[in-house]
Amino acid sequence: MKHYIIGTAGHVDHGKSALIRALTGVETDRLPEEKERGISIDIGFARFPLPSGRRAAVIDVPGHEKFVRNMLAGITGIDLVILVVAADEGVMPQTREHLDILRLLEISKGLVAITKIDLVDEEMVELVEADVAEAVAGTFLEGAPVCRVSSVTGEGLDHLLRTVDALLEETEPKDTTAFARLPIDRAFVRPGFGTVVTGTLVGGVIRQGDRMELLPLGIEVRVRGLQVHGEPVEQAQAGQRVAVNLAGIERSDVRRGHVLCAPGALRPTRSFAGRLHLLESWPKELKHGERVHLHTGTSEVLARVLLLEGDALKPGGTAYVQLKLEEPVVVGRGDRYIIRSYSPVHTVGGGMVIEPHAQYRRSQAKAAIAELQAKESGGTGGVIAETLLRAGMTPLGLGELAKRTGVTVETVRTELPGLGADVRELEGGLWIHRRGFGQFCDAVRAELETFYGRYPLRSGLGKEELRRKLGLGGKEFAALLAAAEAAGELSVNRDRVALPGRAPALNGAQAKLAERLRAAIAGAGFSPLTVAELKQQVPGADTEEVIIYLIEQGEAVRVGDDLVIAAPVLEEAVRRTREHLKARGRLTVAEFRDLLGTSRKYALPLLEWMDEQRITRRAGEERVAGPNG
Known part of the structure; x- marks a missing residue:
């Protein structure tokens, strides 16, 4: 079902409220001061029955210059406007200001109602029509229907209703597939129910029980109940005037100007x-x-x-x-x-x-200005591409893209494939502009070149250290790294990131250090030495870097806090452990110590390393075979 919002506009005391009362039977002036003074001060609302059966509501706005701020709050989200001009006065200052506001808001559909025709003769009505034609020239109301009406006698009311109905037939209803968004124009407490807010639902659907976000406060609330024109409903959709009973918020926290919307859809x-x-x-x-x-x-x-x-x-x-x-x-x-x-x-x-x-x-x-021009003229796809470009090397998910661009997640999902080579999809539903991806690859290469300049014997930079240097989140960094490796831009080996094809090489002095270190590490057997002990046994300016080189090349393994064991020796320890577990099913620390002929000082860190590799698994004070055992 399509729903529409009709708005009124015009000078004070030109008969807007009387016209709505004659058409709907509803008195939209609800405040005692309005009834006492005989003018509208705040916005009012009524169901607007149409001959075709279309669902519409009408918003009555104040015409007095002091209350234009209230008029602006009420005109939000209207589909069609009725510009009201009294036949006994013609176009007045607030007629012109309201018309200016309607133009600036780019309202595109409307008609003119010349009211109070029962107070003047035919010649006066014709003069007012000419006055109106001059005032609306060059605006969206130029050439629009003009309806002569009397709220007292009822003359012309049926014609006005049919005219509104015909105009709405040509009007696109609001988008029910967009995210739910309700600019709040009233907030009050209803006894027995609590906080109630009202507004025109300008997009999407709100259902009873929905979780919503109240902005700019950033508070999550729950929809306890919904009403449309005083009748309880299970859901409300775009184009309807809605009253929402909220749980999770006090009336004192809510005011006109706040927005109720789908969580995460917008941000202040x-x-x-x-x-x-x-x-x-x-x-x-x-x-x-x-x-x-x-x-x-x-x-x-x-x-x-x-x-x-x-x-x-x-x-x-x-x-x-x-x-x-x-x-x-x-x-x-x-x-x-x-x-x-x-x-x-x-x-x-x-x-x-x-x-x-x-x-x-x-x-x-x-x-x-160039960026704003691109966003303004590029359509939705252009805005999405520009948003990704501005995000640089930080990939964005569909939800964040929707939030930053102000369109729905579904629209973002539909538009992205059409952007072609300008964007690329990453693991985890993330997207990045091609320039941002190039920026990431360049930044990683620059970090690696700096790193290699300081540590020429190392194969690559640690993933976590690189992530921190680039200031990226874990999910985003992992997705970018995977894409860069697939594109051949980088090489990833376990926890290290390297430049493709780069192989560190030892110079003559370093090669001699490496030979002596290999001998020392192998000679320690199942009682491995620490880095500090190795540096004492094999002193040299590059000793520590050569030790790291041997570890990264797979010739040695670091276990525990700082022990370095030869890879073949560790493989033998693993072989003996597996054979023992296959034969006996369980292994104590003491048995493991004796199995290797070493002391508890070395047995424990070696056994804990096997736990980490899932070769063994703790079972109380003993070990059993792990998934990799």
């Missing part, structure tokens, strides 16, 4: 970048660093506009900007925003979010 930001259009009607330049009121979704925060080029933006101009926010907000790529002057407060301009988490510098404006 204090700085985003995008394109800004300054209204032609704004009378002065917008200066770099100017403080403004920022509206996006249902949130309002103070921000500074940082122009990426130039020191001022002229009226009617468009520029790439970075918005530095005084409080965190939740935005995704493609979200619309409005800025209003700091004081007095008037609508200045608005635009679209391109990079939700921007950290650009004016000194690098050229590169920043």
Whole structure:
């Protein structure tokens, strides 16, 4: 089932609430002050029945200039707007400001309702229609249907309903396959239920029992119950007005501007970048660093506009900007925003979010603008590729890519194969840009060259040491290493990373040290010497490095903390151990000591080494054969 949200707009006292009451039977002015003053102060909602049976809701917004901030919170997520103009007054200041806001938010569907026709004659209605036509010229409402109505007599109401119905037939509903996202416009406590939040579900589906994330607080909550227009439902979908009963949060922690969304789908930001259009009607330049009121979704925060080029933006101009926010907000790529002057407060301009988490510098404006242009024009695939490129040599999973790009995991999964050679898939569902992969290979080679310069006899650098030097996570590093080895860029041998084909070679003096060390290690037999003891027996500037060389070449093995045993001697110890276990099934430390003709001092570390290799396995105070025994 498709669901739609209809919004109203227009000057104060032009009959928006009366029109909704006449169409739906619902009084949207719920506050005592609204009823006392006879004007809308906050947003109101009602089910909007249509002749075709389509499911729609209508949002009534305040028209008074003092409450434009509330109007902006209510207009979020609408599919179609009814611009209301009273026949006895015509186009007024807030008519024009609301129209500007609708243009900046890129609302694309709507109609004009000329209300209160029962108060004026035909000539006056025609004059108002001409006034409206002039005001909407060049906007999305140019050429839109104009409906004459009276909320008192009912004249024209059926025609208006049929017109709305026909426009919605041509309107794409919101995406129910996207991640669930509900900008909150109200929060209250319902006795017996607890915290309830309401809003327009702009994407996805929310089900009873779902785990959700409340942002920017980052708190996990559970959906205890759902209502749509006062009726309990098992699930709500994009395009519906929803009340959500939440478990795990106090009412005092929630306010308008917070966002309820699928866990991990979005993250708060204090700085985003995008394109800004300054209204032609704004009378002065917008200066770099100017403080403004920022509206996006249902949130309002103070921000500074940082122009990426130039020191001022002229009226009617468009520029790439970075918005530095005084409080965190939740935005995704493609979200619309409005800025209003700091004081007095008037609508200045608005635009679209391109990079939700921007950290650009004016000194690098050229590169920043080029990146924003690529993201803006490259489509979803281009944004994904650009996000991977910015991640450098850190691979990203589908979930993180979705979070950073502001699209669904399914969309990311669909788009990635189409990026071809620009990206590559790694083990564990990770993805990296080809440049990032090249950056990783270059960084590893540089580390290895430095390492070989200091230790020319060593075969390679330890995996863990290399990972720490590169600052990568374990999963990401392992996936990159596997891909680099498969591509022939690196060689991996057990816990060492090396350059392919590199074989360390001993010089003349080192070769003589190696011969003497081989003899000393072999001569120690089952009572191996420590590195310090070997250095005493075979002194030399490179003795320790030659010992490591012999170990890495497989001629010797390090056991325990610091013992070095000849590989053939260790193989003999393993052979005797296996034969003993095959014959007797069990082996004590004392038996092992006697088996090798050595002391407990050496028997114990040798036996523990066999445990590590799974040749033996502890069974109480004894050993039995291990998986490799």
